[in-house]
Amino acid sequence: MSDRLKAYARAGVDVDLGNKVKAGIPALVQSANRPEVLGKVGGFGGLFSAKFPKMRDPVLVASIASLFLRLGEGISSGTFTTKSIEQVT
Numbered sequence: 001m002s003d004r005l006k007a008y009a010r011a012g013v014d015v016d017l018g019n020k021v022k023a024g025i026p027a028l029v030q031s032a033n034r035p036e037v038l039g040k041v042g043g044f045g046g047l048f049s050a051k052f053p054k055m056r057d058p059v060l061v062a063s064i065a066s067l068f069l070r071l072g073e074g075i076s077s078g079t080f081t082t083k084s085i086e087q088v089t
Helices: 003-010 013-034 067-076
Strands: 045-049 060-063
Touching: 003 013
Parallel strands: none
Antiparallel strands: 045 060
16 A cells, blocks of 8 residues: 555545545436536536526536635636636535
8 A cells, every 4th residue: 555545544534435436426426417517527526508698608617626726726827717606515
């Protein structure tokens, strides 16, 4: 086992179980698939092509990524040209 995997295990993370769970997600969400769904199941969010009359090609994103990730991307790229609304529960 690599040092990285040992560190995860010491923190209580079962990487093998996580991989098994991730492998089963596509079958679980297949019933929710429709033409507006963009792409495949990914690590951070789902994309949905929406139709709003006053917007050009809007895409709704259901995400598990944090606001800080988007801020970090903006800081790294030097631009904040995209808009997002974060709901924190």
